Amino acid sequence: MHALREALAAIRRAPLLTALxxxxxxxxxxxxGLFAVASYNLHQALAQVxxxxxxxxxxxxxxxDSEVQLLEEELVQMEEVHAAHYVSKDExxxxxxxxxxxxxxxxxxxxxxxxxASLEVELLPGYRNPASVARVADRASxxxxxxxxxxxxxxxxxxxxxxxxxxxxxxxxxAAFAVVAGLIIATAVRIAVYARREEIYVxxxxxxxxxxxxxxxxxxxxxxxxxxxxxxxxxTYASAQAVSRLIFRVEWIPxxxxxxxxxxxxxxxxxxxxxxxxxxxxxx
Amino acid sequence: MIQLxxxxxxxxxxxxxxxxxxxxxxxxxxxFLTGHSGSGxxxxxxxxxxxxxPSSGEVVVCGFSSERTTQREVWKLRRRVGHxxxxxxxxxxxxxFENVAFALEVTGTSRGEMGNRANRLLAQVGLSVKAGMQVxxxxxxxxxxxxxxxxxxxxxxxxxxxxxxxxxxxxxSRGIMELFLDLNTQGMTVLMATHDLELVRAxxxxxxxxxxxxxxxxxxxTPEAREA
Numbered sequence: 248m249h250a251l252r253e254a255l256a257a258i259r260r261a262p263l264l265t266a267l268x269x270x271x272x273x274x275x276x277x278x279x280g281l282f283a284v285a286s287y288n289l290h291q292a293l294a295q296v297x298x299x300x301x302x303x304x305x306x307x308x309x310x311x312d313s314e315v316q317l318l319e320e321e322l323v324q325m326e327e328v329h330a331a332h333y334v335s336k337d338e339x340x341x342x343x344x345x346x347x348x349x350x351x352x353x354x355x356x357x358x359x360x361x362x363x364a365s366l367e368v369e370l371l372p373g374y375r376n377p378a379s380v381a382r383v384a385d386r387a388s389x390x391x392x393x394x395x396x397x398x399x400x401x402x403x404x405x406x407x408x409x410x411x412x413x414x415x416x417x418x419x420x421x422a423a424f425a426v427v428a429g430l431i432i433a434t435a436v437r438i439a440v441y442a443r444r445e446e447i448y449v450x451x452x453x454x455x456x457x458x459x460x461x462x463x464x465x466x467x468x469x470x471x472x473x474x475x476x477x478x479x480x481x482x483t484y485a486s487a488q489a490v491s492r493l494i495f496r497v498e499w500i501p502x503x504x505x506x507x508x509x510x511x512x513x514x515x516x517x518x519x520x521x522x523x524x525x526x527x528x529x530x531x
Numbered sequence: 532m533i534q535l536x537x538x539x540x541x542x543x544x545x546x547x548x549x550x551x552x553x554x555x556x557x558x559x560x561x562x563f564l565t566g567h568s569g570s571g572x573x574x575x576x577x578x579x580x581x582x583x584x585p586s587s588g589e590v591v592v593c594g595f596s597s598e599r600t601t602q603r604e605v606w607k608l609r610r611r612v613g614h615x616x617x618x619x620x621x622x623x624x625x626x627x628f629e630n631v632a633f634a635l636e637v638t639g640t641s642r643g644e645m646g647n648r649a650n651r652l653l654a655q656v657g658l659s660v661k662a663g664m665q666v667x668x669x670x671x672x673x674x675x676x677x678x679x680x681x682x683x684x685x686x687x688x689x690x691x692x693x694x695x696x697x698x699x700x701x702x703x704s705r706g707i708m709e710l711f712l713d714l715n716t717q718g719m720t721v722l723m724a725t726h727d728l729e730l731v732r733a734x735x736x737x738x739x740x741x742x743x744x745x746x747x748x749x750x751x752x753t754p755e756a757r758e759a
Contacts, residue, residue: 249636260624445622446633452620454609454685455637457602529602 253463271435272475275428280483302368310392327374433519440523472516476509538588566742572724613682617697628662634684652680672703
């Protein structure tokens with residue numbers, strides 16, 4: 248209780264210093280927030296592209312439905328496979344007509360439907376990588392009535408590479424931004440602690456315990472960090488909204504990310520206070 | 532109450548600040564610690580207050596030994612030893628009352644008791660009427676009285692004073708000295724560091740410990756000193 252009262256009193260006594268500290272924390276976390284929005288949107292875009300990764304198994308003309316059904320059942324039982332849809336020759340032609348209206352006349356002149364029936368195999372998330380796709384394709388190829396298996400090997404390889412690069416970049420840059428934000432927060436809190444070094448000195452002088460001295464500072468650091476985190480979340484949200492309205496649509500980050508960012512600000516504030524005050528606790 | 536045994540204090544940059552210093556101050560005694568600037572007076576007080584540890588030898592204060600008291604436990608000693616300084620070390624931007632109350636609050640006095648005690652302490656040092664004034668509005672002598680009231684917050688057994696009248700005029704200085712004598716009469720052990728020889732001479736009954744270049748060169752309580 249004393250710790251909370253003292254922390255709030257310290258904020259009241261030096262509102263400008265608290266505001267400056269919170270602003271420094273907010274600016275540091277704002278950069279992290281913008282990066283989080285960018286990486287979340289990149290992740291979402293890649294996930295959407297990934298959803299289109301599928302294996303198409305072309306069936307030789309004249310194959311009995313029962314044989315195709317056997318293949319479908321075996322593929323669906325594979326751990327990588329989410330579902331398999333049969334597309335008949337007629338459906339394939341109808342789709343081609345719809346997708347390629349410029350060839351409408353050509354389709355009308357055809358006496359025989361040249362398009363094969365196929366099985367479109369959807370993969371589960373987490374298995375849309377080159378190895379899993381190749382495994383499903385290899386399994387389908389074993390059937391003699393399978394004419395061809397297509398999944399755009401090069402395209403899947405590139406997508407997978409892009410995803411890995413995206414993942415590594417996000418981790419490295421995210422960690423770098425977090426470290427920079429941590430250093431800025433630590434500096435802001437150190438300035439706040441430095442401004443109150445006389446108080447710490449007097450507390451030590453008259454016999455306050457280290458824990459008693461430390462608690463209000465830890466709380467103040469955490470409160471400043473949380474305040475900065477909330478400000479940063481507001482600024483990031485406003486920026487995302489502005490980009491959505493003026494340039495292109497931007498997805499807002501999940502609430503858990505935002506809560507984690509604000510809590511991270513509080514935690515950084517608390518740790519930075521702990522480190523900053525250690526020095527003064529040794530001085531008297 | 533205070534005992535130094537063969538205390539040596541060395542600093543990496545300054546060299547030896549105290550060299551084999553031994554003395555003992557009994558409960559309820561008043562002693563001056565004199566010597567030129569740099570003779571080791573402040574170092575001695577820092578060691579007694581356990582703000583620092585001796586390089587060798589032992590300091591024992593109110594039963595706390597420098598060899599066994601850790602930094603985590605030093606607060607227990609601080610509640611038995613009050614400390615006042617030449618530059619007062621008061622918190623700016625607070626009133627006299629708030630400065631004293633702060634010391635009470637951080638040592639766990641309840642809020643209800645705090646007000647009464649702070650007022651009583653300020654009355655003890657003759658500052659009741661100025662309790663609500665900001666410390667920067669007070670004279671040097673008055674600020675020193677506030678710092679003494681703060682030092683008395685935890686009912687200490689020992690009062691250490693490091694050049695308490697160094698920044699004061701003669702009248703204020705005498706007033707502070709009378710206050711210390713009054714506290715001593717009530718049973719408090721007082722050790723006061725000063726280089727003001729006139730002040731020391733004005734109180735011939737008070738024991739003198741003189742330091743020179745880190746050595747204890749004179750103790751008025753020894754038989755040799757009494758004969759001289």
